Amino acid sequence: SVGHAAIDRLVEEGADQIHLGPLDEDAVHLLCANVLDAAPDATVLSLAAQGRGNPFLLEQFLTALKDTGQIHISDGIASVIGSELPSGLPSAVEQRLRGLSGEARALLRAGSIFQRAFTVHEAARLLGLPATRLMPAAEEAVSAEVLLAQDTRLVYAHDLWRQAMYNSVSGPVRATMHHEAALAAQEQGRPAVEVAVHLVKAGLTGDRGAGEVVRVAAEEMATRAPSTAADLVLDAWRMLSGYDEERSRLSATAVGLLASAGRVAEARELGEATLRSGLDLRTRTAVLLGLAEALKHAGQNRAAADYAQRALAEPAAPQDLQARLHAIRAHALLFVDDLPEADRAGAEADRLGQATGEYAASAFGSTARCTVARSDGRLSDAVGYARRAVTVADTAGGPALQQHPRIWLGDTLTAMDRFDEAEQAYAVGRRMAENLGTGWSQPLWHFYTANLLAARGRLDDAEAEAQAGVHIAEELTALQLCVPLRGLLTRVAILRGQLPVAHGHLRAMERLCNDGITAAPEEIAWSTSALQMADGQPAAALRTLGALYRWVPGRLLMFSNDPAAGPELVRIALAVGARAPARAVAEAVRLLADRNPEVTSLAGAAAHAEGLLHRDLAALRRGVDRFRDSPRPLARARAMEDTARAENEAGRQDRAVRLLQEAIKECARCGAHGPVDRMAKALRQLGVRAPAAEPAPALPQPLAGLTATELNLARLVASGLTNKEIAERIGRSPHTVDSHLRNIFSKVNVNSRVALTRIVLGGDRP
Structure with a gap:
């Protein structure tokens, strides 16, 4: 030019x-x-x-x-x-490249067909030209820095340029080039996925062999990228004849892949349409399995169990598919309160999975049995089932790893106060999930990590982790995972003294439940009743928890999830004079503690609950003593608060004051401003001022409103670290860092990392 x-x-x-x-x-x-x-x-x-x-x-x-x-x-x-x-980008790129010769632009269009580095020979084949004719064009494109030379291959300097050039090629020409690229890839022994992508983009109408290539390639991709594999199969499915037998098999494959990727609405629509056509037994069973998986992902647990049972009712259903159906049914039944049948289904999934090589079903069945054991209060058995699932998945690899059994292992270890081991399990599992590309599991990792952080008393971190989980779940339209996340955010907001925020989270959770999404009864009732108690409505809280009171001692999951829940349920029942349910809960928590004597928090919770029930000061003191060895600071502080009240009633005001002061400091360190305010009021009634908060370091005004976690994050941003590097530094996901940064930007009133850095380093205020 x-x-x-x-x-x-x-x-x-x-x-x-x-x-x-x-x-x-x-x-x-x-x-x-x-x-x-x-x-x-x-x-x-x-x-x-x-x-x-x-x-x-x-x-x-x-x-x-x-x-x-x-x-x-x-x-x-x-x-x-x-x-x-x-749409405007291709023309902008074309303007940038208009100084190139016609043959150079032809080379660029041919090269855009490949989503990888390509040779001059490969591009020449698509154009029907001898490679030598394109050599000057290649030199020209490299000289213009549009292409880069990588050994014997060429690659686009910027993939956006490749995409723009690809979009500039007309549809018929693009299809012809993809067909030639598929033939070349087959001749060269390129990966099946590459061949399949070209075949799909070339158009598959009437090409049975091409459909099979796509299906095999998608199965190869499913472990690491189920959503991409689903798109590949769907593209092929749309191109085949409506009455093609191969189309039905592709449909069954697509339903399962869509479910694995968390694309539930698409899976259900496609599955129902496929069932209305004539199918052989295996294909029909596979479609029903895909629908059961999709509905399970969507939180429609009763419907998921029904689909699974419908497929299992076929006496000749293939055993490998039976294993997977039993596993899905086991997990669905956990949420509709049929634990004995869930345990039987989990055991059958494990047995058939091992017998048929369906190790994913074996692992998933064992995790269902883990949950049943926890509900029974058998935490050692629960850890055993979770570890078995992890071993099966790690040994078998592939789809078994997609079940992410470390979620159940980490949750059970959390219930046993083994927080460091739980955190390690989550960290390893999360890295595996990222490598596998199983996006649907991300909100789960965020939820369970947030739950662990809340148990540790790290409420700021728990809130950011849970918010990140909600954001991802909404992006994935995996809205069922928002229910427990919103429940946790409700409870965290209550502890932080943010009742309007808590009401907002609870309303969001209730809207999801009203749309038919189900979750563990403990999750919904516990969060709802906690807010009702914070609003001073113990009678409403008792009604909300009615089923949970009736289920004890047969279902102990709530108390193993959160040991502080036991004493709280006793308190709620006693507040309205309902001693029978209070006694049932206290006995259930004692049963759980006796079955797991190594778990300090359960022993503390049992003594705490008994002390409340019987107004027994000695039992309350035992509860505080046991909680002193517990890693749960907020449960310890609540026990101290109740014991302080009993000490004061017994005329030991000095002990009451000391306990309240200690509990206030504990809660203040956690950012639990709700309990701090409540206990400060109790101290004032005793004629004592609340202990002064620990002085915070002097900070510029825009930073003064940040929490300790947020301030640390802001300083890491100012040091030049990227979100990914910060995530690695603090052991969290980039989504969690993004969630923290949203809060920081809002508090500091900036909209960029540069502006934040300027403030942190002492520059001009915005």
Whole structure:
């Protein structure tokens, strides 16, 4: 071009050259914020990374996204809607490349067909040209830095350029090129997935062999990328004839993959449509299995159990599919309160899974038995089932790992006060989930990690973790996972003294339940009753918990989930004079503690509950003593508060004051402002002022409102670490870091990392 010629002449005459490298991550973040007038979230930054730091390309890309309405801004945070390339980008890229020769642009169009590095020979084959003819074009494209030379291959310098060039190729020409690429890939022995992708994009109408290639390739992809595999199969399914037998098999495969990826509505719609066509027994059973899995993911547990039972009613159903059906049914029955049948189904899943090589069903069946054992109060047995599931999954690999048995192992270890082991189990499991690409499991990891953090008394971290889980679950439309997350956020907000926030979370949870989503009864009732008690409605709380009072001692899951729940249920019943349910709970908690003498918190909870029931000061003191060895600071503080009240009633005001002061300090360290305010009022009634809060270090005003966790995170941002690096440093996921940063940006009133860094380093206030 004229511009390039002018620059070349200046260089020849001795002009200094300044080589500009790609923008670093902070600069990309700032550019995104400036173009979008909002702080970019992870979806924006992920797409921006495809530009590899090229400012021209990034600005064109972001502007095109804005112009096509693909940017959504809420609370100063920008998110990308959809994954389609904005329509304005190809023309912008074409303008950038118009100085290239026709053959160079033809090479670029052919190269865009490959989602990898390609050779000149491969591009020439798609164009029907001898490779030697394209050699000058290749040199030209490399010289223009549109392509890069990698040994003997060429690769696009920026994938956004590749996508834009791909979109500029007309549909018929693109299909022809993909067909040629598929033939070449088969001849070269390329991976089946690559062949399948080209076949699908070439169009499969009437090509039975191609459909089978796609199905096999999707099964290979399913473990690490179920959503991508589902898209591949769906594309092939749409292209085959409506009455094609191969189409039915692809449909069954797609239903299962969609369920694994958490795309529940699509799985259910496709599965129901497929069942209305004539199917052989295996395909019909596979579709029913996929529907059961999809409904289980959606929280429709009773319907999931019904679909599974419907398939199992076929006497000749294949045993490998039976194993998987028993596993799904076992887990669904856990949520509809049929624990004995859930245990039997879990055992059958384990037996058939081992016999048929369906190790995923074996592992999943064992995790269901883990939950049943916990509900029975047999925590050692529960750990045994969870460890068996982990061993089966780790040994078998593949789909068995997708069951993520470390979730159940970590949760059971948490119930046994073995917090460090639980955290390690979650960390390992989460890394595996990221490697496997099982997006549906991410909200679960966030929930159970948040639950552990709340038990440790780290309420700020628990809130951020749970908020991240809700955000991801909503993105995945896996709304059933929002129910326990919203429940936990409700309880955390109560502890933090934020009752309006708690009501908001509870309303969101209730809307989901009203839409037919089910969750563990303990989860819904416990969160609802906690807020009712905070609002001073013990009678309403007792009604909410009615079923749980009736279930003891046969179902102890709530008390192993949270030992403090036992004394709280006793307190609720006594508040309205209902001694019978209070006694039943106290006896159930004692039974749980006696079955698990090694768990200190359960022993403390049992003594605490008995002390409340019988107004027994000695029992309350025992509860406090046992809780002193517990890693649960908030449960310990609650026991101290109740014991202080009893000490005062017994005329020992000095002991009462000391206990309240200690409990206030414990809760203040956790950020539990609700209990702090309640106990400070009790101290004032005793004529004593509450202990002064520990002085916080002097901070600039915008930072003064940050919690300790948020301040630490802000300092890590200011040190130049990326979200991913921060996540690795603090042992959390990038989504959790993103959740923290949303809160920080809101409190400090900034919309970029650069502005936050300026404040942290003592620069100008916004």
